[in-house]
Amino acid sequence: MAQAETPVAPSAPAPLAPVRVYRHRLPTRIWHWVNAVTLLILLMSGLMIFNAHPRLYWGEYGANNDPAWLVIGSTPDTGYLRIGSLRLETTGVLGRWTNAEGVEKTRAFPGWATIPTSYNLADGRRWHLFFAWVLSIGLALFMLWTAFGGHLKKDLHVRRAQWSPRHIWHDIKQHARLRFPKGEAAARYNILQKLSYIGVIFVLLPLMVATGLTMSPGINAGAPWLLDVFGGRQSARSIHFIVAWALVVFFFVHIAMVLLAGPVNEIRSMVSGWFRLPPERKDGA
């Protein structure tokens, strides 16, 4: 194994039992698991709603005769995704696919990715608009708790030293080499974790709620400024779609990190709150 780049602090003899730290308080754990379910349902029912009109526009209006920047469509024998002038053949997955009964369909997203599995806009909306409440109420409470309950100050606050480009670059390199913090350092979030959690809690999820509300003609009457913030209803719909996929990307990176960092310990800590510190590396020892 390569030499450690930074000298390892002389450590006490390894204790017999692993050191346990109380890492996640109850609100974090509840919110985490409620969101895991809620966001999956919102994504899958959202894809059903998208299937009703698989075209995205910029501006206030947009319908079939208007130029779309993203289209999922089909030809007589293929399915395709078009983004701007880039056109990808997606037969079998997007635009033209075969359902569980073996019947060929020409909806945008396939049945295994939507709620419900076969086209039903009304039911997709029922799921989406109920769980939108679950997300919004949970997010509002969690943002308040994070900001005023000490979570932000204690866990997510980025220390001055962490902002240095050298520190961030070092952390990126460590992640790329899959060298995760051990010992005491593992008890705290690193800079990349802090930035991604702050980004999800205070940027991406609020953007989902706000762009969702901007698509409501009722809310538009009460808060027309939302239309100006996002550049119109169809722009809000496009941003809603893009940010949803940004959350999907976060999800996959999140899962990859959990698997690489030790899935049992990580998942257990999000259930019980207690995290076992991985023992210090024995580099150079």
Next chain:
Amino acid sequence: MSEFVMPRRQLIARAGGLAATLPLLSACDAINDAPAVRKILSMGEEMNRASHRALIDRDALAREFTRADLSLIFRANGTRLPAGAAYAAHAAGGFADWRVAVTGLVARPLSLSLADIRSMPQRTQITRHDCVEGWSAIGQWTGVQLSRILTAAGVKDSARYIVFRCADRIGDALYYESCDMVDARHPQTIMAWALNDAVVPIANGAPLRLRIERQLGYKHAKYVTGIEAVASLDGIGAGKGGYWEDRIDYEWYAGI
């Protein structure tokens, strides 16, 4: 050079693989169809309606645009041409004999011609039409405020909903819609006879359609033949307040 098109055989093979996921998918759909689940999910609609009514001023206006913002083509959806000889005859005659019956819980039932409607004070508004499917179109609508018709008919205090009867039949039944008195009396709720300075095209609901600007497109009843004030939606259609509400469980409150 061969195009990247999946051969049919491969598609079928993939379908076979998917069949293995069939139990999982049908379990998901069983949850979707469970009455208890549907009841819980429907709470979302009630929360939307109640919060909109509580937080949004009852007369708050939908945004009005300028002529520069108009859609080049205003998309038509749903019925584009009502079937039947009666409607065809009306269309051939320029809808000169079209009547809108104002009935139900009113002191003075009315039968309005288009000339009657055009002789009342008019409102013109350039608004955005949002289909439940996700698309939007901006158009300029001219018509009479529904509140003026309701006042002319002397709508009673016991009326809680306004039902809109339509001339287009989809499958087994005539289209209909309904709204509460807040939206019925909203300043932008009009019975429109003109779109973009011309009479409303048949595909968009000639000769008269509802504009109910704070709700989605399926609430905007087309080909309106009747305006009925009622105390309850029970006994009208399947009792859910609209054609699609009755059949596929679209939300009655479509403000979101």
